[in-house]
Amino acid sequence: MRKFVVFLLIVLAAVMLLAATEYMVEDSRLTPDPNPKVGGTLRLVLSSTPESFLMYGTLDSATYSLTMGPMFAPLVQEHPMTFEIVPALAKSWEVSPDGKEVTFYLREAYWSDGTPITADDVIFTFQYFVMNKYARGNSIDRFTLPDETGQQKPVVWEKVSDKVVKAILPVPYGAFFRVTSHVYIYPKHKLEPLIDKSDPASVNKIWLSNTDPKEIVVNGPYKLVQVVTDQKVVLERNPYFWKVDRFGNRLPYFDRVEYLIIRDAEMRLAKLIAGEIDYMGISGKDYPMLKQMELEGKAPFKVYAPQPTGATPSPIHISFNFDVDDPDLKELFAKLEFREAMEYALDRERIIEEVFGGLAIPDAGLILPSNKAFYNPKVEELLRPYDLKKANELLDKIGLTKRDKEGYRLFPNGRRVEFNLLVANSPKEYQDVAYIFAEDLKKIGIKVNLQILDSSLVGQMFGAGNFQAGIRAFGNQPDLQLRKAIWQPGTQLYYWHYSTMNKDTDPPSPVFEKMFDWEKRIWELFEKGQVEMDPVKRKAIYDEVQELYHIYLPVIFVCKGVPTVAIHKSLGNAGVTEDGTLYFTVWTSYRK
Structure with missing residues (x-):
């Protein structure tokens, strides 16, 4: 009887947390099918066992594939189809009139163990990981800006309340929301006790791949349940995930995600052809053969060459x-x-x-x-x-x-x-x-x-x-601002006209007398784009940059x-739109 009462109390507590959650309705462009089915296993592939489940403690691509989206979430996120900045753990935000303060309002949401997600988690993530120079995956450079005097100063994060956190910027920074979307928030209550405060590099040794999955709590759609080295990684639905579809169905649709670990490219291709993988990037050299198989009706998948969305292959x-x-x-x-x-x-x-x-x-x-x-x-x-x-x-x-x-x-x-x-x-x-x-x-x-x-x-x-x-x-x-060091005249990678940069100053400075008039305008536009916080005005600025590059x-x-992908025919909410845009996420796809 006592066990039953405890169980009942746990269930009631979980129900109360779910009822209190401030859910985000996912964009209908990612959930176009009106009758999605719930349950089943999504089958994906990795080329290696992840080194860690703390993305800031490694530079491992397998870790990034698992943590950035499937397991963890940022304050704000890039829409996977349009790249617009949309809410995530932060349900809303405000920018001060001078552009130097951004206040984020966190939604009522919970870690996978039922602990509330708070401003403490945000500040903890920045303090011990993002701005920790000893963390292998830190992002100090993205959150350190020159103030009006030219001195490099960090963005400072302050707790206003449990559900409100403020970022104080040295200067207005137009790309702030973009770089913030790449910061995935980690749980203070689980990780802080594991950090050796006398050794900042100790963050690189926690939550490694041999960690008991029960110890890893997440705020994304799936939580870790099993790691079999060089064989597979298995994720299971996070019962406290904070997204729903437009019909009110809680996301994700799949119960589990199973990542097969296959190092050999030919073996990955064989698994795809056998119908054992639901979604996989394919090489350009394999595309014609796989497309022919599809057209002949001999493939369990469809192959696509959608509009490119990522950094690579580089133009x-x-x-x-x-x-x-x-x-x-x-x-x-x-x-x-x-x-x-x-x-x-x-x-x-x-x-x-x-x-x-x-x-x-x-x-x-x-x-x-x-x-x-x-x-x-x-x-x-x-x-x-x-x-x-x-x-x-x-x-x-x-x-x-x-x-x-x-x-x-x-x-x-x-x-x-x-x-x-x-x-x-x-x-x-x-x-x-x-x-x-x-x-x-x-x-x-x-x-x-x-x-x-x-x-x-x-x-x-x-x-x-x-x-x-x-x-x-x-x-x-x-965001073009993240390529300022390449495309702005007078910078270190503007290699076709280096005389526009004075290398003898620290930091290097522009040499305007060496610039063409149109280069001076491009330089000016990048400076404006860096401090403009209004997304509409920023687009107008970068529209002009694009035009000047194509005129002069x-x-x-x-x-x-273009990237090429194969998608299993049984996978719903996954494919390419009429304009060539790829749509697929681990939390919105389902088995037909």
Whole structure:
């Protein structure tokens, strides 16, 4: 009788907690099916056993796959389809008029052991993990900003009440919500006793993969129940998860998620073909074979090549060194008409078909088209199509009318117009792009000498400004501010015009007299975007940056490879929309 009473009290307590929870209704775009079924097991795959279940104590990709979304949640989150910032553990927030204080109001929600999620957990996560320089996965750089005097100062977090926490910023910071969305909150009541306060690096040794799953409490849709090293990781529905669908059904739909650990790529592919995996990224080389299987009705899955949404594969661009030590080339590269001619001579369609097998989209260098929060569709109108006649006309216009016996154009001083194109030997796609580009430039009288060198050496040469022209790639970020160090003139990765940066100051400072007028405007826009907190105004700022890049061509964006995925036919709320946007999460998918 006593056991029954205890059990009854536990059940009643759980019911009361669920009743008190302030649920968030998930976006209908992630739950389009009107009759989702509850129960069953979602089958996924990892390439290795996770090192840890504390994402800040490791740099392990398997850990990230499990913790970032399936097991833990942030204060605010990026919408997985649009990249807009939406509520998560924080149900709402307020920004002070000066943009230096952000107050978050936490929803009534609970850890998987029934303990309330409070401001203490937020402050604990930042103090011991995010801002701990000894934590292997810290994010100190993202939450340390220069104040009005140029001094680097951290964002300070203060507890207002159990359900209210305030962030105090040294200066307004436009990307604050974006970087905050990457901070997953961990439980103070479980982890603080495990930390050796005299050894800040001790955080890297807690919640390792051999931890008893019962000791790991979560605030995401699933909790850990089993780890079998090099075989599988099993998650089970978190009874206190705080999301529901538009019909009022509690999420997630699946009872369990089972991650098979398969190191060998061919074995993962075999499991997919056998129908034992529900969702998996596939390589571009396997896409044609798998698509053929699907079309022939021989596959338990469908394969998709959706709009890219992630940083990789990195979009390729072509750059011309504005500081090149050859005076003829320096004068030539500075002319907009020359750079326009180079874009007209770039056959993106051929590159996409021949190099990427059709699995790429043109341009996509600054902001991805799938990023509804920041993408400016006007850039599609600004792209110059492949047109060798137009390229020839522009080169004639700038005085390169004379040619030698081999048909190459000549500078006014009689020198042949030619330059070296620096390319890394890996990945091979970079070389293939270079070959096609060089072939077309020959047709318009420009000689290109390919410099295909070891990747590490090429990186050093770009970093030293020791090149004439080059092919390179940088990954996308959902917020352009997070790529300021690349795309803002006068910064450390603006490698095609290093003279715009004074390296002798600490930190390096812009040299405006070396900038073109349009570069000065881009510099100014990045400064405005950094401190603007209004998302609508920030989009307008970055819309202009995107337009300026496509009008003045500091670099010429080529294309970006698209991700390819396979989804089991029995999986609901998973697929690709009419506009090519992928939709799938572990908490909204279900078994049909």
